[in-house]
Amino acid sequence: MELEFRRESEHWGLETGYDHRTPTFRADNGFISNNNQRRVYLQSFWFYTPDKLISKIVGGFHTGLEYNFDGEKKSRYTSFFGNVVLPRQTRLNVNITVIPFERFKATDLENLWTIRANINSRFNKFLAFGGSLSEGVNTVTFLDVPEKGNSNSFSLWAQLKISDRMQISGSYENHKMTTLDKKKEHYSGYLTGIRMNYQYNQALSFRLLGQYNDFSQTFQLQPLLSYQPSPFTIFYIGSTSNQIAENLSIDSIQESQISDRQLFLKFQYLFD
Numbered sequence: 426m427e428l429e430f431r432r433e434s435e436h437w438g439l440e441t442g443y444d445h446r447t448p449t450f451r452a453d454n455g456f457i458s459n460n461n462q463r464r465v466y467l468q469s470f471w472f473y474t475p476d477k478l479i480s481k482i483v484g485g486f487h488t489g490l491e492y493n494f495d496g497e498k499k500s501r502y503t504s505f506f507g508n509v510v511l512p513r514q515t516r517l518n519v520n521i522t523v524i525p526f527e528r529f530k531a532t533d534l535e536n537l538w539t540i541r542a543n544i545n546s547r548f549n550k551f552l553a554f555g556g557s558l559s560e561g562v563n564t565v566t567f568l569d570v571p572e573k574g575n576s577n578s579f580s581l582w583a584q585l586k587i588s589d590r591m592q593i594s595g596s597y598e599n600h601k602m603t604t605l606d607k608k609k610e611h612y613s614g615y616l617t618g619i620r621m622n623y624q625y626n627q628a629l630s631f632r633l634l635g636q637y638n639d640f641s642q643t644f645q646l647q648p649l650l651s652y653q654p655s656p657f658t659i660f661y662i663g664s665t666s667n668q669i670a671e672n673l674s675i676d677s678i679q680e681s682q683i684s685d686r687q688l689f690l691k692f693q694y695l696f697d
Contacts, residue, residue, distance in 0.1 A: 438485075441467045448494055462499070463492045481510035501526045514547035522561075529564050532571045537562050539576075554583040565602060565611055574611055576602045595619040614639035617673065628654045637673045644668045644678050661691040 429442030448461040470485030488503040504522040511517065524537035539561030547553045557580045565574040582596040596618055602611040618636030625631070634647040649663035670681040 437471050439469045461493045465490050483508040499528050516545050518543045529571045534564055534573055551586045556581045574602045590624045592622045644670045657695040659693045664688045
């Protein structure tokens with residue numbers, strides 16, 4: 426159930442509303458992460474278009490209060506956000522979220538917060554890149570009794586168009602969570618990967634994906650060959666392999682053992 430009131434003008438918008446999901450609610454597509462929730466919220470935004478070096482500025486806030494159907498207060502939060510659009514399709518976004526109260530696994534936590542900054546740019550027709558930074562005090566959810574912890578993360582990504590047929594992209598993410606006094610790590614690690622796409626012609630293409638997970642110390646390789654002679658017919662053949670590797674060095678990957686490997690093929694034909 427959703428109820429909302431919205432008012433918008435040329436440079437300003439306001440929305441307030443109520444929604445809920447019952448304890449037995451299930452989404453048809455499976456993409457709803459929680460149920461048993463009642464929420465009231467208020468949000469507003471302002472935007473300005475200088476039409477100079479900065480082509481657009483957006484700012485605003487979102488605040489809400491969440492309960493479950495038993496009447497327990499689950500969360501109270503306020504988020505402030507800002508977005509700036511610069512030349513070369515460059516966007517800078519900053520988000521500050523303050524959570525004075527959160528209840529998780531029957532544990533009450535107070536004074537949580539997160540600051541995030543993102544930048545993304547389509548610099549030209551050959552190069553796109555971006556990155557993000559995050560810092561905060563968040564809930565350590567995997568503990569039997571949740572507690573607050575210091576969290577920080579950063580990520581980088583880039584996409585390079587080598588030619589009309591070939592494109593290469595890469596990404597790196599680093600995540601860390603410690604106790605509040607920063608004397609003990611709950612977790613620390615990174616994920617990185619590289620992807621290559623090659624379009625030989627309109628029907629035939631090849632994709633190669635390699636990625637390393639430092640948390641599980643696994644290296645994964647996924648080649649895939651696709652042949653689509655018509656919009657109604659497509660054929661895939663590829664494989665997935667997982668290797669146990671202590672780190673991302675060439676020697677470690679070469680000396681690693683394959684933990685599992687899958688080969689697959691698929692033929693699909695759609696009838697009119």
